[in-house]
Amino acid sequence: MIEVSIDKLILIYFGVTFTFVGLLWGLFYLQKGKAEKILVKNQVKHCEFCHFRYLIDLRKNLTRCPECGLLNDERK
Numbered sequence: 866m867i868e869v870s871i872d873k874l875i876l877i878y879f880g881v882t883f884t885f886v887g888l889l890w891g892l893f894y895l896q897k898g899k900a901e902k903i904l905v906k907n908q909v910k911h912c913e914f915c916h917f918r919y920l921i922d923l924r925k926n927l928t929r930c931p932e933c934g935l936l937n938d939e940r941k
């Protein structure tokens with residue numbers, strides 16, 4: 866049987882715990898970065914006709930409202 870002192874056992878416990886928490890934090894940080902990139906490329910727009918809110922792609926000048934189907938000019 867492997868003999869491990871209580872000091873080493875505590876050290877291993879905290880090492881594994883902090884590594885696990887660090888990995889979880891890293892994964893959440895990466896997910897947050899992806900969400901911010903999506904929000905930078907897109908913007909919330911109110912339809913001029915029915916006032917429905919939807920996400921638009923900033924690279925397009927004209928977008929179609931998903932609710933009423935009319936075209937909205939995004940340069941305004």
Ligand SMILES: [Zn+2]
Pocket residue numbers: 912913914915916917930931932933934935
């Ligand atoms: Zn609309």
